[in-house]
Amino acid sequence: MLRDIRPAITLMLALTVLLGIAYPLAITGIAQAVFPHQANGSLIERDRHVIGSALLGQNFSTARYFHGRPSATTDTDPNDATKTISAPYNAANSAGSNLAPTARALVDRAQADVATLHQEAPGAPIPADLVTTSASGLDPDISPAAALLQVKRVAAARHIPEAALRALVEQSVQERTLGVLGEPRVNVLALNLVLDGLKVH
């Protein structure tokens, strides 16, 4: 047993240096040299200001932008540090709602969201992703159906023809990787950036 005390301590320390310092720093060095954009968070800049990450959703609430999914992320209450407040798309505290499928809170929330969407697009089927929170609270994507549902509202708010906007959404759909992996989706921030770049007639 005494013979094993030395390797227990020395190996623990040596492996900490190798695996805990050398390995992550080596990856950091290579990543920063070869893939600097991705390694720093795929940040998007406009006029030299960071406006977000291409991989993270952000909160959209005005009518002139496409909206992402509901987000369950929270932040510390500025008035009381022991409490939390709702803070959608808080990219410093990722979280899902963790509501049970039978939770009354889930059904009530979905009911309110369905009512809002029915006003926007009467009679249309409601895509499930638009009335459910994502796992991370930072989902950058919505389903193509969820984007198409919002065309009417955004077109009205921006005074652009619905058909043109619909075509734009259809161009923005990312298909499955290699035709198989994942699900078809629309990156909301990317779509909204294209919208902001359009000339208003």
Next chain:
Amino acid sequence: MTANGWVQIALFAAIIIALTAPVGAYLAAIAEGRRVFLTPVLGPVERGLYWLGGIDPKREQSWVGYAVAMLLFKAAGFVLLYALLRLQDWLPFNPAGQPAVPPDLSFNTAVSFLTNTNWQSYGGETTMSYFSQMAGLTVQNFVSAAAGIAIAIAFVRGFARRSAGTIGNYWADLVRITLYVLLPFSLVIALVFVWQGVPQTLAPYVDATTLEGAKQTIALGPVASQEAIKMLGTNGGGFFNANSAHPFENPTALTNLIQMIAIFTLGAGLTSMFGRMVGDRRQGWAVFAAMGLLFLAGVAIAYWSEAQGNPLLTALGVDPSLGNMEGKEVRFGTALSALFATVTTDASCGAVNAMHESFLPLGGAVPLVNMMLGEIIYGGVGSGLYGFLLFAIVAVFVAGLMVGRTPEYLGKKIEAKEVKMTMLAILCLPLAMLGFTAVAVVLPGAVAAISASGPHGFTEALYAYVSAAANNGSAFAGLSANSPWWNTSLAFGMLIGRFFVIIPALAIAGSLAAKKTVPPSAGTFPTNGPLFVGLVVGVILIVGGLTFFPSLALGPIVEHFAMAAGTTY
């Protein structure tokens, strides 16, 4: 369910089948101390580590010596990690200014990482400095995984050797697995992850101004290096709170596929290594097949459940065609979320790309049952193989009882000592899982942490202790587990689940290694064919069912019928 969903599941299964034999051959070479293609590069590092530790890799240990070395190394790792967390505010690489981690949370986290559980009572981006993530958590991700594989190799040596007094050298196994398996694989996977968008930086969090003018603070860090070993070592502790659902941990369907392959490949490869080391590859494939059947059953139930959509929302006019999307990401959908949930709990990984708590009752029961069975479906790296072989011992024992012969497995007579040790390991797990749950659901202070009402609240507590004792680490994450009761009791669950399986397993290995090998005769029950596969699957399901069915009936099963009746809580 969609055809494309099934194609993705089939594609994943095909890749695992294709990787099993080559990975097994490589692992066997490492286990037997042979030269591999990396020896010219890493040989000097290996010899340097032996020199530092005063280790003679050729001096082998008895099972007691092997267990003592393992426990001492765990103790050293615990002290170091606990100290790093408690002193976090004094250490470098802390741009977000995270304070010291409180004592009960540090205890829970240190136990969690050294037992390869990686339960997260903490939220990564709100608690841990970059230094704690790298020098603390990443290191334990490597060495707890290496320890698991080492134990599995020692266990297999018990079958492979005859009349031997030793089962290998723990230090040599640990160093070789870390250097030749985990480190190089992780390097490659980490760089692929960065290419796909996983951050790897020591720079502080970034403040963005969104299109609508709000401030969004974006948490970053050295994510890719930890993400790679988190999957490969079936650790599962996420860099961020949302784990592999976070777009920075798992940005694309491709990274998602690689993560699932990384979780399964070593566990699957170990079955092939087992076949090679005992001199009959069909023995390895029989184990692989039994595990595969249980995997396919689990994923089919989980996908069927999640693809239907939540009937309570469908009643409100929500289109059910996307399935149950609460707690899931659009890029993965229900197929990849159900597959990931099955894979991560078949293995002892515990990473999640969707929130298991928001799965429909039967979909959420699949990960729960996978863990209750002991995570022997490919399993945690190493722990899956020795956990499965314990059930194989029970299976041959049952077969022996039926025909009235002394049971044998791989030419070794299975006698009273082996069966007693096996039962000790198989009984300790449910004792920790169900015992702690029973206490927690009647302790008022503990119940306060449960977020869900009704039967789902019971499942939330049950899931936590099952996950801890099975060393998984996934959660029904509505539970506010960061309190002294939960942190401490879960940590003890993890310790029981780890060491009350490892130590009996090593004792069995020592006992088997010392035995002679009996040549097969006409009365020997063949353990490399479909009859054995069916028998061992049956034993696993019957033992699991007898132990856990009442608790499942109180939780997910009653919730399923309540949901069908339109009840909410």
